[in-house]
Amino acid sequence: MIWSKHSISSPSRTDARLAGWLSIAAGLAAAVLVLIVLFLLHESWPVLNRIGWLRFLTDAAWHPSEGLFGLAPMLWATLASSTGALVLAGGLGVASALFCRFYAPPSAARPYRRMVTLLAGIPSVVFGLWGLTVLVPLIARWQPPGASLLAGILILTLMILPTVALTADAALAAVPKAYLHGAAALGMSRSGTILRVVLPAARSGIIAGLLLAAGRALGETMAVLMVAGNVVQTPHSLFDPVRTLTANIALEMDYATGEHRAGLFVSGLVLSGMIILLAVAALRFGGARSHV
Amino acid sequence: MFEAGRFAMVRGRVLEPLMTLAVWGSALLVAGAFLWLVGDLLWHGAERLSWAFLSSSPLNAGRTGGIGPILVSTLLILGVAVAAAVPLGLATAVLLTEFLRPRSRFGRLVGLSLDVLAGVPSIVFGLFGNAFFSVFLGLGFSILSGGLTLACMVLPILIRTAEASLRAVPDDWRLGSAALGLSRTAALRHILLPAASSGLVAGLLLGVGRAMAETAALIFTSGYVDRMPSSLFDSGRALSVHIYDLSMNVAGGDGNAYASALVLIGLLILINGTALYLAEHWLNRRIIAP
Structure with a gap:
């Protein structure tokens, strides 16, 4: 890092050659993203070129073989499940972080944090398996058929909760101790300190975590696919089976050809657009990184 | 004034226990859900775990038999991923930290593209992999x-x-x-990479863990075939895809x-735990060394 300003002597030839090779590798790494965008556009071009963007929103239904490409019901399903999960996980996650920092006795805080880390490491297909064999039958006993928007929301909540809890925990840890001492000196109660001092101070970090979690929820495929029922319809109640955009890609990619396949790539494009916007917003907001 | 003060006091008397209740309630709810999930996995899965299960082939579409070929496919897929990503990743990281000025345009461009890449959902990687590797490069549904x-x-x-981990190596050593x-x-070769090695390995393990947990990107790139693969050009079913297929289609x-x-989670805990241990170990050394 220090050398990079300028070296007094001329750089050795091996160094120059190494720098050349490294630049090629870095160029390749950066090219992966360009390649992805190019291929998504290339594959979706046949149908985009013929019918344009708007028909994907205005068509009455999703019947690609009959030339109907309405993504709207699945877009609603994606938004509904992600919003529901974000509300639940937001509340529970921030409460979990508060629990670790302010409420739990030290002997409980450490194992609790470890548990949340473990929860973060459970793969989505395992959440799906559990949801399918435990949660769905449970909901079905109450409101058949069970595989529903509600099941999707609950599973997604469990999945994104660690993201919210861990980023909120880090944000709470970064609140200057002086603020806490000040609040204590003013005789503020614990709830007052949390609501008036700590949460406002940690706000941007918490919001960045929520944005990251929203991105994960929108992009999640397997868990939702396994529990949400996969009927293409606009959800009208929590107990309607729904199919999200991601699930639609995973379910139909196997046999899709021609314009049908192109339509699936369009939904991939739409999805990536939404999530990349969220990720960039999260970076701008709190410097939270989605990959660490 | 007096009224307002009393109001605040009453509110405080209600709010304080209410918040304590909400926070403890949430924490218990999360812990309960976690224990339920893990307990359920152990309850249903542990009785079937055995050496025979790990080593034998799946029979009857996976209802009976084991996961031997699936473990082999999973390892091969991970091996290919590591072999391709590590040289590229390490070279890029070295360039970014050791050769480029901190705010160089190329460095920022690479950084931005990585941040965006990290946000791309896994199913989209699946779409891309299918279009590029399977169809365009003609590799088909294969481990490769x-x-x-x-x-x-x-x-x-x-x-x-x-x-x-490279940035954490003190600049004195470079000087x-x-x-x-x-x-x-x-x-x-002799100083910086060895000094950063435990951090590098920890990062590698985190990446392997992420790859191992992945399902959506593999369904239409490496495919469903549950036979023992005989080459990298064969389709091979990863462990996560196996779980998906068994629970949804069988x-x-x-x-x-x-x-x-249970096997998948066990492996993941092992990998992530080692990564965490190495990362902490590396931090300790970072504090002692300079």
């Missing part, structure tokens, strides 16, 4: 396509962790090696799905 797709997916995490007349190449496959899930 699946592994390369995963390599693209874990590239950001590899590069960012490698960058962080010292320059004063001794070492070329940067020699300094990297009636009566739940038992083996649970056992496979």
Whole structure:
């Protein structure tokens, strides 16, 4: 890092050659993203070129073989499940972080944090398996058929909760101790300190975590696919089976050809657009990184 | 004034216990859900775990038999991903930390593209992998396509962790090696990379863990075939895809799905735990060394 300003002597030839090779590798790494965008556009071009963007929103239904490409019901399903999960996980996650920092006795805080880390490491297909064999039958006993928007929301909540809890925990840890001492000196109660001092101070970090979690929820495929029922319809109640955009890609990619396949790539494009916007917003907001 | 003060006091008297209740309630709810999930996995899966399960082939579409070929496919897919992503990732990280000025345009461009890449959902990597590796490059549904797709997916995490561990090596060491007349190449090989090694390995393990948990990117790149693969051009079913297929498409496959899930989680805990240990160990050394 220090050398990079300028070296007094001329750089050795091996160094120059190494720098050349490294630049090629870095160029390749950066090219992966360009390649992805190019291929998504290339594959979706046949149908985009013929019918344009708007028909994907205005068509009455999703019947690609009959030339109907309405993504709207699945877009609603994606938004509904992600919003529901974000509300639940937001509340529970921030409460979990508060629990670790302010409420739990030290002997409980450490194992609790470890548990949340473990929860973060459970793969989505395992959440799906559990949801399918435990949660769905449970909901079905109450409101058949069970595989529903509600099941999707609950599973997604469990999945994104660690993201919210861990980023909120880090944000709470970064609140200057002086603020806490000040609040204590003013005789503020614990709830007052949390609501008036700590949460406002940690706000941007918490919001960045929520944005990251929203991105994960929108992009999640397997868990939702396994529990949400996969009927293409606009959800009208929590107990309607729904199919999200991601699930639609995973379910139909196997046999899709021609314009049908192109339509699936369009939904991939739409999805990536939404999530990349969220990720960039999260970076701008709190410097939270989605990959660490 | 007096009224307002009393109001605040009453509110405080209600709010304080209410908040305590909400926070403890949430924490217990989360812990309960976690224990329920883990308990369920152990309850349904543990009885089927055995050496025979790990080593034998799946029979009857996976309802009976084991997961031997599936473990082999999973390892091969991960091997391909690591072989492709590590040289590229390490080289990029070295360039970003050791050769480029901190605010150079190329460096920022690479950084931005990595951040965006990290946000791309896994199903989109699956779409891309299918279109590029399977169809465009003609690799078909194969272990190679699946592994390369995963390599693209874990590239950001590899590069960012490698960058962080290289940056954590104190600048004095760079100055010292320059004063001794070492070329940067020699300094990297003999001093910087060894000093950053535990951080580098920790990052690698995190990437492997991420790749291992992945399902959506593999369904239409490495495919469903559950036979023992005979080459990298064969389709091979990863463990996560096996769990998905057993629970969704095979009636009566739940038992083996649970056992496979238990194996998957066990492996992940091992990998992530080692990564965490190495990362902490590396931090300790970072504090002692300078």
